[in-house]
Amino acid sequence: MVRALRAHGLRIGTGETVDAGLALTAVGFDDRERMREALAATLLHGAAQRRLFDHVFDLYFPTVEGRAEEEEPGAPGDDDSAGDPASELARLRDRLAAALAAGDDTALNVLAGEAVGALGGYGTTPGSDGWSSYQTLSRLRPETLLARIRAMLASGEGGGDGSTREVPEFADRLTDDEIRRRIEDFRERVRTEARRRVALRQGRDRVARRAVAATADRVDFLLAGRDQLDELRRTVRPLARKLATRLAARRRRAARGEIDLRRTLRRSLSTGGVPVRPVLRRRRPGRPELVLLCDVSGSVAGFAHFTMLLVQALHDQFSRVRVFAFVNRVDEVTDLVARARADPAGLGERILAEATLTGWHGQSDYGTALGEFAERYVDVLGPRTVVFVLGDARTNRSDPNLAALRLVADRARRVYWLNPEQPALWSTGDSVAHAYAELVEMRPCRNAGQLAELVGRLLPV
Numbered sequence: 215m216v217r218a219l220r221a222h223g224l225r226i227g228t229g230e231t232v233d234a235g236l237a238l239t240a241v242g243f244d245d246r247e248r249m250r251e252a253l254a255a256t257l258l259h260g261a262a263q264r265r266l267f268d269h270v271f272d273l274y275f276p277t278v279e280g281r282a283e284e285e286e287p288g289a290p291g292d293d294d295s296a297g298d299p300a301s302e303l304a305r306l307r308d309r310l311a312a313a314l315a316a317g318d319d320t321a322l323n324v325l326a327g328e329a330v331g332a333l334g335g336y337g338t339t340p341g342s343d344g345w346s347s348y349q350t351l352s353r354l355r356p357e358t359l360l361a362r363i364r365a366m367l368a369s370g371e372g373g374g375d376g377s378t379r380e381v382p383e384f385a386d387r388l389t390d391d392e393i394r395r396r397i398e399d400f401r402e403r404v405r406t407e408a409r410r411r412v413a414l415r416q417g418r419d420r421v422a423r424r425a426v427a428a429t430a431d432r433v434d435f436l437l438a439g440r441d442q443l444d445e446l447r448r449t450v451r452p453l454a455r456k457l458a459t460r461l462a463a464r465r466r467r468a469a470r471g472e473i474d475l476r477r478t479l480r481r482s483l484s485t486g487g488v489p490v491r492p493v494l495r496r497r498r499p500g501r502p503e504l505v506l507l508c509d510v511s512g513s514v515a516g517f518a519h520f521t522m523l524l525v526q527a528l529h530d531q532f533s534r535v536r537v538f539a540f541v542n543r544v545d546e547v548t549d550l551v552a553r554a555r556a557d558p559a560g561l562g563e564r565i566l567a568e569a570t571l572t573g574w575h576g577q578s579d580y581g582t583a584l585g586e587f588a589e590r591y592v593d594v595l596g597p598r599t600v601v602f603v604l605g606d607a608r609t610n611r612s613d614p615n616l617a618a619l620r621l622v623a624d625r626a627r628r629v630y631w632l633n634p635e636q637p638a639l640w641s642t643g644d645s646v647a648h649a650y651a652e653l654v655e656m657r658p659c660r661n662a663g664q665l666a667e668l669v670g671r672l673l674p675v
Contacts, residue, residue, distance in 0.1 A: 215274040218419060219257065222266055223432045223663060230257050246275060262449070266429050272406045273418050277323055302332065303353070311359045314396045315366040326403040329354050334408055344415070347401075347408035354404075356397050363393050431662040435517035435634045443516045446662055447523060447558045453666055454527030460670045461531050501533040502600050502627070502673060507587060509605030510565055511541045511578040517634045518604050519562050521665060522551045528669075536594050542579035544587045545569040580607065580646075581615030588618040595625035600673060603631045603654070607640070607647040614646045619653050630672050632659035 216231050237252040250271055258267055306329060313321035334350035367389060413421040431449060433442050477493040485491075506525055508518035522537055529535050529552075537548045547569050554561040565571070573582075595601070601622060607614075623629045631654050633640065633647060640647035640656075647656060657672075659665050 215253075215270055216257070218270050218274070219267065222270075223429060224257075224263055224266070225259070226257050246277065249275060263429060269406070269409070273409060273413050273421060276410050306332065307354065307356075307359065310354070310356060310400070311362045311366065314356075314359065314393070314400065315363045317396065322400055322403055326400065326407045329404060330407045330411060334404075334411075345408040345411040347405040350404050350408065351401055356400055357394075359397070360390065360393050363396075364389060367393075431666070433662070434660050435520070435662075436513050436660070438516055443520070444559060446516075446520050449662065450520070450523045450527055450558070453662065454524055457524075457666050457670050458528055458531055461528075461673065464670075501531065503534045503596065503598050504532045504536070504673075505594055505599055505601045505626070506535075506537045507544075507601060507603045508537070508539050509541070509578055509580070509583075510539045510562065510571065511576075514604070514606050514634055515562055517659075519565075520662065521602075521604055521632075522547075522561065523554060523558050524662075524665065524669070526551050526554065531673075533598070538587060538591065539565050539569055539571055540578075540583035540587070541571040541576065542582050543571055543573050544583050544590065545571055546591070577610045578605075578608065579612045580605065580609045581613040581618070584618035584622070585615045588621045592621065592625060595622065597627055599626045601626045601629040603629065604634075605631075606633055606635045606645065607631070607650050607656075608643070608645045611644050614649055616649060616653060619650060623654050628672075629654040630668075631656040632665070632668065633657070634660055636660065 216226050216234070220226055233256040234253050237256045238249060241248045241252045243249060250268070253271065254264060254267055258264060306325070309321075310325050310329075313325055330345055330347070330350050333353040334345045334347060336344055336346055336349060364386075409421055431446075431453070433446065438446065472495050474493045474495045478489050481491060481493055482489040504525065506522065508522060509515075510518045518539070525535060525537070535548065536546065537551045538544050539547045547565050550564050550568060551561065554564075619629075631650060633656055635645070635647075635658070637658050639645065640651075641649070650656060657668055659668055
């Protein structure tokens with residue numbers, strides 16, 4: 215389990231692993247939830263890691279029903295009822311409604327297993343080739359049980375005193391929210407059960423690596439959905455604080471300077487040639503100027519927006535920050551990014567609405583955008599300027615304008631190109647990544663973790 219968590223980016227050392235073993239020795243193996251809490255307390259470093267941990271824990275420490283099924287590999291196919299499918303589904307929904315109204319965790323675990331076994335199997339073999347939580351939930355439709363569960367709770371069937379009484383409107387809303395929470399909790403039980411059954415066939419390690427959702431900082435920018443991008447935006451502040459601490463430490467170390475060999479040897483003459491007190495070359499700490507040049511078109515827009523927010527959160531680490539966005543025209547959006555603290559989710563819409571980024575067509579054109587940047591904004595570049603170009607280098611078959619990028623590289627201190635595509639896709643189709651990589655240093659940057667590492671390592675001190 216620890217190896218699986220490490221594969222998803224969690225930093226768990228030998229000390230934490232030993233502590234987890236000692237914690238299990240203390241709490242025992244009789245209470246599964248107590249084991250879960252003990253391992254979470256010893257292995258995790260933050261609440262954001264808990265969701266990933268729970269998914270992996272459920273694979274390696276299944277429920278009692280799951281362990282019994284492990285001992286009998288043929289059991290999955292036995293869940294299918296020989297009766298009429300429609301009536302069996304109706305009875306399953308009735309039992310689910312009663313369990314949700316009562317909040318019976320044990321019954322919900324059993325029903326999740328029965329639902330996946332009866333509704334989630336797919337394939338041609340009797341025991342099923344696989345298990346799908348999506349297929350199970352789309353057939354069972356637990357979200358349509360809300361009105362029935364509300365009525366059961368109102369009549370006292372959900373564990374009340376059996377009396378019916380008037381309740382205020384706000385109480386009805388609270389009841390509905392609680393029912394929706396229970397339904398979502400059951401949906402998660404179904405997903406866990408489907409993953410567990412697949413793990414019996416394919417192996418826990420493989421399923422933990424491929425079927426468990428990664429933490430926000432490991433989600434691929436090009437594959438992230440709206441919810442994942444929203445979660446990423448919420449991680450900007452804590453990620454920026456960690457990165458600022460790292461940059462400040464680097465700057466303090468650099469300010470001490472390197473050993474001045476000549477002056478150290480001269481001073482050592484007074485101590486018999488032994489360099490007791492080394493002399494350091496003092497360096498004046500300086501903060502670099504940062505320029506972002508971001509492609510905000512298509513699927514790379516989420517990558518660009520997150521990077522803009524991260525850099526804005528780090529603005530105190532630089533003497534000046536300038537942000538430019540482009541599709542096929544370039545416009546400065548520094549002020550828009552600075553105002554994004556109040557509404558980070560709306561940054562993309564504001565940039566597209568208020569900045570001039572497109573000409574006569576809406577497709578990205580790196581050559582035209584680079585040419586316009588070199589013509590209009592070349593004065594922002596200088597010997598202390600570090601430029602980050604963000605984009606996939608896909609020009610839609612237009613002229614890449616290598617001369618403009620060469621001019622930017624000549625005027626700036628350093629130019630780094632951060633490409634959200636994997637290197638195997640560079641220079642395939644309409645990509646000219648390798649042509650640009652001959653002029654500037656191009657690095658793959660596919661998720662927030664890689665971005666933070668690159669920013670912390672590439673920026674000069």
